[in-house]
Amino acid sequence: MFLYSLTRWRYIGLIASLLLVLTSLFSIYHYGLIMSIDFTGGTIIDIQMPTLLTISELQSMIQSPLKDSLIIQQGSEEGLWQLIIPINGTMIDPHQLISIVSQQLALPITLLQASVVGPQVGEELFNQGGLALLAASISIMAYLALRFEWRLSLAAIASLIHDTILTFGLLAFLEIKIDLNVVAGLLAVIGYSLNDSIVIADRLRDILKAKPNSNIYLNTDLAIRATFARTLVTAGTTIFIIGCLLVMGGDALYGFSMTMFAGVLTGTWSSVTIASTIQELLGLSPEHYQPKLDLIDDMP
Known part of the structure; x- marks a missing residue:
């Protein structure tokens, strides 16, 4: 597993991500999530x-x-x-x-x-926001399972959970109130978090089809290297724009900007350390992307 340098760093990154998740859970437990008037009334x-x-x-x-x-x-x-x-x-x-x-x-x-x-309106907004996040996650999971492979679907959902927990942990640590703008930022983060994962998975599928007898870890490393420049440019330009919004957007957009900023960073990180490694741990292999041929017996 650790014969290739990038594979080694990916799994070290997976361990680091698990530690960050535990730290974020502690931050949420210790500081708590501050709900805005949109939800409390x-x-x-x-x-x-x-x-x-x-x-x-x-x-x-x-x-x-x-x-x-x-x-x-x-x-x-x-x-x-x-x-x-x-x-x-x-x-x-x-x-x-x-x-x-x-x-x-x-x-x-x-x-x-x-x-x-009123408190009933705030509770309804909170419930609808949670349902929106859940519906988006389930829809994306179903699409990935049909478009690629169920192992990638589970890995992508694990990446989403990782990004959401880290974002909530940062919001709790910074004492940023959770309002409708933050919920909108989280919905945007869900879409962006899957962006790099899908690009890497699409490239990996092409490599696995072309090299059915090669090593899965080496193929994943090749897919990441092939898409790294695109990932760097996309994430860099997005973070630059969000950074400008974070600095110049004022207090009204601070929660949304910080949510997007943290989500883009964690989404780019988790595409390599979470999504790309968990699908390997679930047993993804080149055979899963090979065409299934139906054998038809010749009629006498």
Whole structure:
């Protein structure tokens, strides 16, 4: 198994990935996943407030009785902000709330709109988001099983689980709230995570068909080497764009950008260390891609 240098590094990477999964599970258990108001419910008030202060500076100026319940977030445009009160926070009339916040911050505030997300709506959004992730995973697994081979399908799903756990572990460690933008990022990560795995698997299938008597580990190494330049260019350009969005997108897109950034990195890594190695451990061989010939007895 370890006769080839790339094979050796792939299996070392598999061990490293398992350690990262355990670390991420500990991070999720220790820090916990912080659910946003999209899932927990509460009140969102959109306001216009002219200020150059940062969110941390504004948050530190909030005093009782709103100090422990009010959350200030930056809006999609300059000068637009959001005041968020969780469902278990102190519920105050929006006009009264703006009056109190305006006095504490010593800034003029204009009410734009106020919306309430009930706990039942938040629970429904959470359930629908989970079902969307599950449906996407099952559909992809069925497609891969029909398009390639069931061993690749299981290996790709294992790669998806690896990427999802690592992404959630990073979100928990950084204390990033899970909102609908993060769920959208996770759905995009699922598609991207399979991108390199399918490209490598397609190349591996061609090699196995052309070399039915060769070693499976050597063939996998050849497939990875043949697609490495394409993987490097695709991942590099994608990470560059997401990095720009992460730096310049602001707080409104921070959760989505970080989810995509972590997902692209782990997806590229797992295509080599998880998907390409697990299908070997499941017994993939050149015989599985050889055409099956039906023997027809000659009629007398």
